[in-house]
Amino acid sequence: MNNVAVIGSQWGDEGKGKIVDWLSSEADIVVRFQGGHNAGHTLVIDGVTYKLRLLPSGIVRKNKISIIGNGVVIDPWALLDEIEEIRSKGVMIGIDNLIISESANLILPFHKEMDEIREDAAGKAKIGTTRRGIGPAYEDKIGRRSIRVMDLISEKNLDQRLETVLLHHNAIRKGLGKNIFKKDKLKEDLLKIAPKILKFSKPVWKKIYEFKKQKKKILFEGAQGILLDVDHGTYPFVTSSNTVASAAATGSGCGPNSINYVLGITKAYTTRVGEGPFPTELKDDIGEKLGTRGKEFGTVTSRKRRCGWFDGVLVRQTIKISGIDGIALTKLDVLDELDEIKICVAYEIDGKEIDYLPAAVEDQLKVKPIYKSYKGWKSKTKGIKKLDDLPPNAKIYIKELEKFIETKISSISTSPERNDTILIEDPFKS
Ligand code: GDP
Ligand code: IMO
Ligand code: MG
Secondary structure: OOOEEEEEOOOOOOOHHHHHHHHOOOOOEEEEOOOOOOOOEEEEEOOEEEEEOOOOHHHHOOOOEEEEOOOOEEOHHHHHHHHHHHHOOOOOOOOOOEEEEOOOEEOOHHHHHHHHHHHHHHHHHOOOOOOOOHHHHHHHHHOOOOOEHHHHOOHHHHHHHHHHHHHHHHHHHHHOOOOOOOHHHHHHHHHHHHHHHHOOEEOHHHHHHHHHHOOOOEEEEOOOOHHHOOOOOOOOOOOOOOOOOOHHHHOOOOOHHHOOEEEEEEEOOEEEOOOOOOOOEOOOHHHHHHHHHOOOEOOOOOOEOEEEOEEHHHHHHHHHHHOOOEEEEEOHHHHOOOOEEEEEEEEEEOOEEEOOOOOOHHHHHHOEEEEEEEEOOOOOOOOOOOHHHOOHHHHHHHHHHHHHHOOEEEEEEOOOEOOOEEEOOOOOOO
16 A cells, blocks of 8 residues: 655645646545645646646546545635636536545634734734635634534534634734624625535545545645745744644544655745745846746745745755655756756855754844755756656756755656656655
8 A cells, every 4th residue: 555645845836736636647535634725736737727726636637536634724715616616627526526524624704804914914024924814724723713614514503613713803803903703794604605515524534544445545735835834844934734744644634654655846946935034045037037937926826936046955854854755856847048057055154054944033044055056958858758868967966966855856847737747766656
């Protein structure tokens, strides 16, 4: 049995959607286990683009089961809109191929409002969130006042749960001089859509157990990236969930031994959306070039992504934190035209060299990257499907990178298209 967890090893948008879709030809089940519609996973299949936010990237393939686990925060209206949008592209979505955990927590309109109120009030100290209500929804989950999918079953229960959560939110809203959020309209709106959500709802832990017994292959699809992890990322400039591979177990209801291979998706350079430290950021022409060639605009918010050189120190660190077994290196083709390509191999802080990113944000902002330079290959890698067909300098860059991060590069992606991918080691078979 081989189940694979796919996670981002940088600050998100590494190309997880593309790789999950490509790998899901081999999987039976694809499971989202954390995050919410802050995620934006892009698939390109024969020229048709699908942008997925909450739906697992396996949804577009026939005869696969997609699961939204308990660890995901669900905005029910966003989910219903997304289902309609993807259906309109000819994809079948029904109770036979989509399961939602009854224990998943809901993102409600007052969460989104709280996200916006706080970001607006923070001024320069803002996090640059996606303003989708992710943070406030996870706060309510941990604060034990959240509303879960299963709460939509009973009007009486929903009423009580809303009373509890709004008591908390309205106290804060009053303090910030905002209007009170009214319960009755929200309850009415929720009860209207409840049947559309509840029809997908099941005990996911039980389904996963059954699938494992049937020897089905499960692909766990992470959102965001390890540097956005609430424990291990560049706190406080992070998201509000654990994005590491072990979150796949808690976020879906199976043991950590259900994950047999952790595949870290890694861009051949680095990007970040939102605020926060970024040691290898390039605020020059090369940064602009990477952004233009890589089409680095947020899938969710359309914000311009910040771009920089590959940070080997950071990726080596996230590999260790998350137990990554192999790397899928993406967007190699974006580097095709560069004369020189750099990898960050150490940092300098206060005149001292260090080999990891310190935990304090003040230090993270101070570190200066130390680079090693490589010659560009100046030829087209876009669409290459065989390792042997890569230009020699590209092979050197990949080998050096592999050596530095001490982890095998098990696949290489050379365009947004599903099949423009070089397979070196199959994570389901190793
Ligand atoms: P995710 O959030 O990790 O799923 O990544 P996104 O979908 O937000 O961003 C990755 C972007 O890069 C998308 O537009 C993909 O279509 C695109 N992409 C993925 N792999 C490659 C690749 O190898 N080359 C190029 N040029 N684009 C890629
Ligand atoms: P995928 O799955 C890139 C970033 C936001 C912000 C921070 C907190 O597509 O890789 P949040 O709304 O989560 O409270 O915002 O996290 N962020 C992402 N950046 N890719 C993502 O998802 C992201 N999801 C959140 O930009 O900096
Ligand atoms: Mg994305």
